[in-house]
Amino acid sequence: MTPPNGAQALWQTLAAHGVGTVFGYPGGAIMPVYDALTLFPDIRHILARHEQGAIHAAEGWAKATGELGVCLATSGPGATNLVTGLADAMMDSVPLLAITGNVARHLMGTDAFQEADITGITLPITKHNYVVTDPNDLPRIVAEAIRIARSGRPGPVLVDIPKDVQLAAFTGEVHGPQAAPEAPAPDPHALEAAVALLKEARKPVLMVGGGAQGAAAEVTAFARAWRIPTITTLMGLGAFPASDPLWLGMPGMHGSVAANRAISEADVLVGIGLRFDDRVTGRVKDFAPQASIIHIDLDAAEISKIVRAHVPVRADAAQAARLLTERAEPLSHPDWTATLAEWRTRGEHPTHWGAAQAVRQVVARLRPQDVLSTDVGQHQMLAAQLARFEQPRRWLTSGGLGTMGFGFPAAIGAALAEPGVTSMVIAGDGGFQMTAQELATLTKYGVRNVKICVVNNSYLGMVRQWQELFHERRYSEVYLGDSNPDFLKLADAYGISGWRADNSADLEGAIDAWLAHDGSALLEVVVPNEHGVFPMVPAGAALSEMIETEPQAVQGSRA
Amino acid sequence: MTADHLAAPQDHLVSALVRDEPRVLTRITSLFGRRAYNIRSLSVGSTEQPGVSRMTFVVTGDRAIVEQAMKQLEKLHDVLHVVDHSLEKFVDRELVLVKVAITPESRVEVRQIAEDFRARIVDVGRRALTFEVTGDEGKVTAFIEQMRPFGILETMRTGRVALTRGSNADIPGHVYHGETRALGPLLTATAAED
Ligand SMILES: Cc1ncc(C[n+]2csc(CCOP(=O)(O)OP(=O)(O)O)c2C)c(N)n1
Numbered sequence: 001m002t003p004p005n006g007a008q009a010l011w012q013t014l015a016a017h018g019v020g021t022v023f024g025y026p027g028g029a030i031m032p033v034y035d036a037l038t039l040f041p042d043i044r045h046i047l048a049r050h051e052q053g054a055i056h057a058a059e060g061w062a063k064a065t066g067e068l069g070v071c072l073a074t075s076g077p078g079a080t081n082l083v084t085g086l087a088d089a090m091m092d093s094v095p096l097l098a099i100t101g102n103v104a105r106h107l108m109g110t111d112a113f114q115e116a117d118i119t120g121i122t123l124p125i126t127k128h129n130y131v132v133t134d135p136n137d138l139p140r141i142v143a144e145a146i147r148i149a150r151s152g153r154p155g156p157v158l159v160d161i162p163k164d165v166q167l168a169a170f171t172g173e174v175h176g177p178q179a180a181p182e183a184p185a186p187d188p189h190a191l192e193a194a195v196a197l198l199k200e201a202r203k204p205v206l207m208v209g210g211g212a213q214g215a216a217a218e219v220t221a222f223a224r225a226w227r228i229p230t231i232t233t234l235m236g237l238g239a240f241p242a243s244d245p246l247w248l249g250m251p252g253m254h255g256s257v258a259a260n261r262a263i264s265e266a267d268v269l270v271g272i273g274l275r276f277d278d279r280v281t282g283r284v285k286d287f288a289p290q291a292s293i294i295h296i297d298l299d300a301a302e303i304s305k306i307v308r309a310h311v312p313v314r315a316d317a318a319q320a321a322r323l324l325t326e327r328a329e330p331l332s333h334p335d336w337t338a339t340l341a342e343w344r345t346r347g348e349h350p351t352h353w354g355a356a357q358a359v360r361q362v363v364a365r366l367r368p369q370d371v372l373s374t375d376v377g378q379h380q381m382l383a384a385q386l387a388r389f390e391q392p393r394r395w396l397t398s399g400g401l402g403t404m405g406f407g408f409p410a411a412i413g414a415a416l417a418e419p420g421v422t423s424m425v426i427a428g429d430g431g432f433q434m435t436a437q438e439l440a441t442l443t444k445y446g447v448r449n450v451k452i453c454v455v456n457n458s459y460l461g462m463v464r465q466w467q468e469l470f471h472e473r474r475y476s477e478v479y480l481g482d483s484n485p486d487f488l489k490l491a492d493a494y495g496i497s498g499w500r501a502d503n504s505a506d507l508e509g510a511i512d513a514w515l516a517h518d519g520s521a522l523l524e525v526v527v528p529n530e531h532g533v534f535p536m537v538p539a540g541a542a543l544s545e546m547i548e549t550e551p552q553a554v555q556g557s558r559a
Numbered sequence: 560m561t562a563d564h565l566a567a568p569q570d571h572l573v574s575a576l577v578r579d580e581p582r583v584l585t586r587i588t589s590l591f592g593r594r595a596y597n598i599r600s601l602s603v604g605s606t607e608q609p610g611v612s613r614m615t616f617v618v619t620g621d622r623a624i625v626e627q628a629m630k631q632l633e634k635l636h637d638v639l640h641v642v643d644h645s646l647e648k649f650v651d652r653e654l655v656l657v658k659v660a661i662t663p664e665s666r667v668e669v670r671q672i673a674e675d676f677r678a679r680i681v682d683v684g685r686r687a688l689t690f691e692v693t694g695d696e697g698k699v700t701a702f703i704e705q706m707r708p709f710g711i712l713e714t715m716r717t718g719r720v721a722l723t724r725g726s727n728a729d730i731p732g733h734v735y736h737g738e739t740r741a742l743g744p745l746l747t748a749t750a751a752e753d
Binding site for chain 2: 119120123124127128131148299300301304305308
């Protein structure tokens with residue numbers, strides 16, 4: 001065996017951290033790492049067809065399992081292709097390690113072939129990043145990078161390794177995982193203040209965000225013990241079971257009538273593991289205007305960043321929920337419950353054929369253990385409104401960045417992490433084409449559990465909806481129908497079977513065949529072009545100004 | 560936004576202890592830029608502790624903004640500790656070089672004012688004198704104002720630096736110790752094997 005070099009030390013360190021699967025794409029500046037990979041048969045490398053596919057797959061892996069996702073790319077163009085995924089992982093707090101090759105140390109800064117200052121480029125979209133200048137530092141840096149990615153509020157960390165560092169003799173020692181710093185114990189005074197507020201609450205609401213995905217059991221117990229009506233944000237879907245009578249749906253721009261009205265009327269609002277994104281709050285000054293706000297978050301910088309917290313509680317979601325559950329005094333507020341029950345019947349989706357009906361029929365087939373990932377657009381919001389999640393980490397969506405092209409590769413990552421479940425993806429005809437080349441990845445690795453549903457409305461639907469509502473229907477550059485591929489032929493070209501339906505009855509049969517097919521498969525659902533997603537809070541409006549159902553004028557205008 | 564957010568912007572003097580590593584300055588200024596915080600002055604220097612630098616900056620904004628800026632700073636891996644000096648009594652100093660135009664008639668008067676301010680002459684030219692003044696922001700500003708009528712050709716201010724008054728350190732010792740270890744080999748101590 002060749003004497004150990006930096007590249008081998010890298011793999012040894014990853015193995016010592018229990019990393020068994022990495023997603024990547026080779027190139028000149030990362031070749032020593034790929035060469036050393038041949039010495040590590042226990043590590044599975046998944047070759048994507050684009051670095052963006054690799055990193056979204058790593059994100060899907062991480063979002064579904066809560067474990068670190070790892071991806072690999074070469075220098076320059078390989079590294080820059082990771083940028084979107086890094087920004088996505090940063091916004092959605094995904095624990096991710098990205099390893100990039102770079103040109104040799106003596107070439108760095110000379111505009112050498114395929115050189116890019118990737119640490120400079122990714123500075124604002126990574127939790128931290130490193131350039132390794134000494135091979136013997138590799139194990140320490142990688143261990144530290146993994147600790148940073150996973151601890152506190154998780155996020156992406158990039159480690160850039162010059163080619164000559166990968167090749168240099170390694171004489172150091174390989175380290176296992178670094179102990180993660182303990183989460184700060186919540187301030188007892190703050191908890192006391194929270195309990196006091198809750199006891200007095202007449203119209204309480206609990207809002208659960210993506211930061212509570214790892215604390216679903218504790219948060220659910222907390223809501224039930226106090227009997228607090230509960231809202232889950234787009235990122236929090238599944239952190240509280242949808243079947244629970246306390247659940248009010250999702251808040252925000254395409255949230256439920258019940259959730260948005262509850263926020264507007266609440267007297268005490270508990271936010272846990274969320275950051276009050278503008279898509280959630282609507283016009284901030286009118287967000288929860290009557291409520292005293294208790295904000296529980298591990299990231300101190302999120303507390304009072306957008307919405308001023310009356311009771312700030314810096315804490316781990318599970319720990320805070322547990323402590324609050326211990327102090328529970330079940331609330332009784334029959335009027336509030338009755339009002340919420342009435343609101344819950346509002347804003348029901350139309351049952352005529354269209355994207356909403358199609359998404360409803362498709363997501364109805366998910367089992368509680370199955371994963372649903374989406375791309376970005378109307379189908380995403382419909383899926384968020386219509387799917388019913390009972391478990392955490394079953395919903396993978398690009399919330400913070402809104403990244404088209406995310407859904408399909410993320411589903412592949414989840415499918416590889418959990419081959420026993422169905423990893424379903426709902427995508428639009430626009431977004432699917434951004435990473436459709438990853439069909440090859442399904443074929444190459446014989447991935448059998450990815451079920452792709454393309455909702456084809458021949459438009460960049462969500463943009464078309466905004467143009468319809470806010471730009472007097474000037475449909476500028478959003479029509480795809482004249483140039484979309486035949487999606488079934490596209491799938492077939494990669495060896496993936498497909499089905500198509502354009503009405504409710506046929507869809508039912510097509511879904512049966514699609515799901516029964518032994519292997520990954522694609523379902524194209526052709527829907528009318530001009531449907532909108534409602535309810536909707538226009539950008540910049542208050543939650544209380546939501547449009548509950550599709551405006552009649554717009555409905556009537558359809559030819 | 561609450562009334563807090565609308566409060567008149569003020570200068571806040573903030574110090575941060577940071578790891579002396581590549582890109583630290585970029586990381587911090589990029590954070591300020593990205594979040595639209597305005598830095599009025601920034602000074603950076605090494606500390607008595609190898610591998611640790613200290614920076615002092617003046618952020619303009621209301622309390623909510625400064626608090627948010629500090630919290631964002633604290634999140635950075637390179638940042639070991641942050642203090643807002645306005646919460647306690649502090650001493651601050653700024654060094655400034657001022658090049659003042661002189662004529663045969665004004666020469667004596669300019670020198671006299673400089674003497675009152677304990678400004679040192681660091682360069683003598685036929686038509687200009689360059690002074691070095693050290694003091695808190697008020698003194699430095701007053702000096703510049705006094706010189707303005709004679710004609711200021713150039714100034715260079717270092718930005719403010721500050722320390723808390725008394726024997727208490729701004730930066731708790733454990734931060735140095737904990738993090739000094741972190742900078743050396745002990746940081747790599749692995750979790751207990753199981
Ligand atoms: C990478 C990227 N580019 C552009 C956008 C802006 N955008 C948001 S939704 C949308 C339309 C999506 O269309 P499609 O994928 O067909 O889904 P639909 O809305 O029709 O369900 C676009 C272009 C985005 N979110 N991401």
